[in-house]
């Protein structure tokens with residue numbers, strides 16, 4: 535018997551419609567204790583999947599709201615259980631009162647991710663699909679949403695499950711070799727398996743390679759703006775963000791801390807990080823800010839070193855240049871291109887040197903194209919992109935095991951050595967799809983969800 539759980543499924547801000555959601559055995563009976571249908575029918579008799587109108591009321595019989603309800607019978611529901619959804623007016627007070635009424639009627643508060651966890655446990659979706667629900671809710675770009683939506687629909691499962699099935703076949707073959715050593719089990723089948731194993735390994739390698747794209751889809755590219763004070767870092771952040779996000783003044787040392795703003799460059803999510811100008815400062819606050827600038831450079835996917843095109847390079851510029859080189863990618867930007875130039879691209883020790891003016895906007899498109907060229911990908915967002923560290927770790931473990939199995943096969947090592955590796959790979963893939971995932975792992979996954987999902 536699945537306990538009846540209830541939660542507010544929509545956000546906490548006032549809006550047009552708010553939804554209360556229930557799932558579990560007898561949820562229509564529970565909801566029916568505080569929802570009276572206009573037709574006079576009990577909610578338990580409401581037609582399947584049809585909206586019915588009625589009144590939501592509290593334990594004292596006071597009206598909370600006029601609402602719509604939909605009762606969907608198991609098993610064709612999100613959770614695989616009977617579910618009821620009440621569509622109320624989206625006032626937080628109404629929803630809170632409605633939820634309280636449902637608790638008094640016998641439901642209990644759903645825990646974070648409990649609806650989706652039930653869906654997974656009832657076999658409605660695999661673990662990769664369930665995990666993608668969070669990605670879909672959190673998606674900030676159309677690409678991220680498309681990848682997550684495809685995974686909710688089982689795209690990742692459909693890539694992983696055939697591998698799992700191949701390995702199951704292989705295992706049974708090797709078991710036969712082990713258990714019936716006297717039987718003549720044909721060698722040519724081993725050769726067949728080698729080919730499928732190599733193909734499986736390649737499929738896993740592609741998934742592993744997709745992780746970098748997944749990280750960008752989910753977290754954005756980290757682009758740090760570095761340079762000595764007053765070169766125009768904050769002005770460039772404001773120009774790219776399209777509004778006055780950070781303070782700009784002619785006083786060197788204006789920015790004292792790192793400031794982050796998320797922007798989209800033609801669909802590519804970017805975390806733009808403005809930093810304190812790099813210089814030696816006796817001021818404790820500014821010195822701490824410079825430490826943060828150096829740390830931001832190290833963590834950046836791309837460091838943009840800004841140099842004021844209208845002034846000669848100084849010692850401080852060279853310190854900033856050195857800091858920028860710590861990032862994964864680095865490029866130079868000659869700023870203030872609207873002023874008469876003193877510097878030229880050759881003065882800066884970078885392969886790429888761009889030129890921009892935050893005042894006129896000149897060069898901003900080229901800068902955006904450069905960043906997109908480095909990180910945007912043509913890879914389709916069809917659910918084949920891994921987006922979390924847990925998935926990548928499991929894929930890598932499966933790859934490692936398959937490589938060892940192939941090596942053992944090639945060397946003609948005893949079947950049990952091959953079998954051991956194949957089983958390790960199956961275990962890793964099973965953890966991904968949820969076939970063999972341990973309870974503590976699933977617990978951790980669903981704890982990341984919001985209540986009501």
Ligand SMILES: Nc1nc2c(ncn2[C@@H]2O[C@H](COP(=O)(O)OP(=O)(O)OP(=O)(O)O)[C@@H](O)[C@H]2O)c(=O)[nH]1
Pocket residue numbers: 761762763764765766767768769770781782783784785786787788789790809810811812869870871872873890891892893894
């Ligand atoms: N003409 C011109 N002036 C600019 C441009 N970008 C910035 N400035 C000016 O340069 C001065 C410093 O700009 P900021 O953006 O505050 O420079 P910063 O690098 O953030 O400086 P700190 O925060 O002190 O490290 C301000 O007076 C800006 O108006 C530009 O493209 N053209």
Ligand SMILES: [Mg+2]
Pocket residue numbers: 767768769781782788789808809811
């Ligand atoms: Mg600044």
